[in-house]
Amino acid sequence: xxxxxxxxxxxxxxxxxxxxxxxxxxxxxxxxxxxxxxxxxxxxxxxxxxxxxxxxxxxxxxxxxxxxxxxxxxxxxxxxxxxxxxxxxxxxxxxxxxxxxxxxxxxx
Amino acid sequence: xxxxxxxxxxxxxxxxxxxxxxxxxxxxxxxxxxxxxxxxxxxxxxxxxxxxxxxxxxxxxxxxxxxxxxxxxxxxxxxxxxxxxxxxxxxxxxxxxxxxxxxxxxxxxxxxxxxxxxxxxxxxx
Numbered sequence: 254x255x256x257x258x259x260x261x262x263x264x265x266x267x268x269x270x271x272x273x274x275x276x277x278x279x280x281x282x283x284x285x286x287x288x289x290x291x292x293x294x295x296x297x298x299x300x301x302x303x304x305x306x307x308x309x310x311x312x313x314x315x316x317x318x319x320x321x322x323x324x325x326x327x328x329x330x331x332x333x334x335x336x337x338x339x340x341x342x343x344x345x346x347x348x349x350x351x352x353x354x355x356x357x358x359x360x361x
Numbered sequence: 362x363x364x365x366x367x368x369x370x371x372x373x374x375x376x377x378x379x380x381x382x383x384x385x386x387x388x389x390x391x392x393x394x395x396x397x398x399x400x401x402x403x404x405x406x407x408x409x410x411x412x413x414x415x416x417x418x419x420x421x422x423x424x425x426x427x428x429x430x431x432x433x434x435x436x437x438x439x440x441x442x443x444x445x446x447x448x449x450x451x452x453x454x455x456x457x458x459x460x461x462x463x464x465x466x467x468x469x470x471x472x473x474x475x476x477x478x479x480x481x482x483x484x485x486x
């Protein structure tokens with residue numbers, strides 16, 4: 254299957270830790286990247302499977318992966334982390350590109 | 362800074378075509394592939410295709426094969442995405458995104474950064 258499955262909604266208390274998961278067979282072969290999208294804005298690259306983050310993304314964002322599952326963890330969630338998060342997996346040549354269905358993160 | 366700026370919103374009739382542009386700045390244009398991704402209202406992201414800005418080679422998602430054409434104007438540092446035979450289901454935000462590639466030993470890491478601001482295409486009779 255070329256699908257990536259994410260939980261539609263996840264909530265976390267302010268300052269607590271939360272993990273967003275992404276599952277799919279493609280993850281057994283290829284890496285995942287993660288994107289944050291706030292209402293009315295374009296997606297923003299957050300982190301790659303090897304814990305590669307762009308400058309400007311805080312260190313509270315980390316990733317891990319095992320088998321068919323990739324996970325994005327926010328350690329100490331902040332109000333500004335409330336957003337939709339999408340995982341993406343693809344082969345290096347770009348012949349297969351798959352996005353997850355997205356997870357809406359609510360910070361309580 | 363690296364930036365992708367897209368053309369403005371479009372309203373089209375069913376059966377028409379739309380051409381969306383994406384102008385790149387802040388980096389060497391031919392060094393990175395550019396991808397197109399769309400997002401229907403309330404939906405997830407969907408890959409449409411890409412262009413190798415160095416040589417113009419393209420690859421399209423099977424879903425859009427035959428209806429989408431991606432092209433480039435290198436002096437203008439601009440990539441175009443044209444979608445034909447529009448139907449109501451094509452109403453969506455269309456994004457361009459730069460492909461970042463990092464080679465580490467024998468592995469290639471890829472991600473999309475940055476994204477354009479999006480272009481809303483509305484298909485309505």
